[in-house]
Amino acid sequence: MQQNHGGNIRAAAKEYNLDPAEIIDFSANINFLGPPESVTKALKNNLKGIKDYPDPECNQLKTIIAKQENLEEDNLVIGNGAVELIYLLATVLSPREALVLAPTFSEYRLAIESVGGSIEEFQLQKEEGFRFNLDDLLPRLDNIDIFFLCNPNNPTGKFITREDIIEIINYAASQDTFLVVDEAFVDFLEEDITVIDLVKQYDNLFVLRSLxxxxxxxxxxxxxxxxxxxxxxxxxxxKDPWNVNCLAQLAGEKALNDKEYIKQTEEAILREKEFLYQKLNQFSKFKVYYPHANYILVDLENSNLTSTRLEEKLAQQGILVRNCNTYSGLGEDFIRVAVKSRENNLELINRL
Incomplete structure (x- = not known):
């Protein structure tokens, strides 16, 4: 497998001869409000700090996270993005057999393969709306060293309840299986499904978060x-001794304490995901999956378009969407679009 992700604006600009500043990027699931002003202001005011080494332990950031999540700092590791921690975990645990969902985020597979492990897939069925069947999953954990669970899942947007995850944790523990729950998009959900507090109770649980x-x-x-x-x-x-630079640490400290920004984001995402979902549903030949996070999966099977053809036609007009043909089991039938501002969402609808 190759590393295929959204958000590569520079490559798209070069391929389609576009001005990067004029591209509207629906391919990466990033908060359309942009960084908090508290963060950008702090970065500008602390640029001189790059002359010194960053704190290798990220102590100030850990203190804030530990307080917010009701954990101890010794329960936390900080990474240069969540993906670094996926690879770090694979290196330290060195599992022989891993189980991943299909479709799901590709870096779990790549991380396991990088340490010589084997991969099994638990196929989520299109005919069942990519919903999760616990009775089918649990037996698959037998003889598995590690199971990666993306919740909510990327790209389907479906999530598993906290109660079901607890059942998975307990069964996994009985089989000596380690469970990684990737909660990269959990902050966008209205539902409370996090299990991060349970790391104090279960030794076979690792919860991953992205900022x-x-x-x-x-x-x-x-x-x-x-x-x-x-x-x-x-x-x-x-891990590398100085894996998180000083500006990233500062950004995390300011962002996590910016309660007004967090509230604005929750309101804006809720408003715009409903708007974009309803607009996409007006295309009778699209099957649109209801979004719980800040991205929407669209099935093109009944249209006269493949995901590659639609990706190219939109890119030629300066709009990037995520072609899902690199996700296991999705082929040329699916695209994923991020929830963006009202102006950008309307532009996508008009282009479609």
């Missing part, structure tokens, strides 16, 4: 993981 998507700082790279203290020690011993 880049909700706070719109993907260029800075920032994420964190929570798990038992013994595993945290091993992860910290194996």
């Amino acid at each position: 880049t998507k909700f706070f719109a700082i993907p260029g800075l790279r920032l994420g964190y993981g929570a798990t038992n203290k013994e595993l945290i020690k091993k992860l910290n011993a194996s």
Whole structure:
């Protein structure tokens, strides 16, 4: 597998001879409000800090996260984006057999393959709306070293309840299976499904969080993981000593404390995802999956378009969507679009 993700504006601009500043990017699921003003102001005022090494332990950021999540700092590891922690975890645990959903985020598979592990897929069925069947899943955990669960799942947007995850954790523990719950998009949900508090109770649980998507700082790279203290020690011993730069740490500290921005984001995403979902549903030949996070999966099977053809036609007009043909099991039938501003959403609808 190759690393295929959305958000590569420079490559698209070069391929389609476009001005990068005029591209509307629906391919990356980033908060359309942009970074909090508190973050951009702090970065401008602290640029001189780049002359010093960053705190290798990210202590101030850990203190804020620990307080907000009711954890101890020794339960946390900070990463240069959540993806770094996926690879770090794979390196430290070195699993032989892994289970992933299909379709789901590709980096789980790539991380396991990078340490020589084998991958099994739990196929989510299009005919069942990509819903999760717990009775079918649990037996698949037998003889599995690690299971990656993206919740809500990317790109389907479907989520699993907290109660169901607890059942998975308990069954996984009985099979000596380690569970990774990737909650990269959980902050966009109205529903409360997080299990991050349970890392104090279960030793076979790692919860992954991203700060880049909700706070719109993907260029800075920032994420964190929570798990038992013994595993945290091993992860910290194996990671690069200064893996998170000083500006990313500062951005995280300011963003997590910006309650007004968090409230504005929750209101804006709720408003615009409903708007875009209803507008996309007006295309009778599209099957549109209801969005719980800030992205929408669209099935093109009944239209006269493949995902590659539609991707190209929109890109020629300066609009990028995520072609889902690189996701296992989706082929040329699906695109994913991020929820953006009203103006951008209307532009997408008009182009379609």
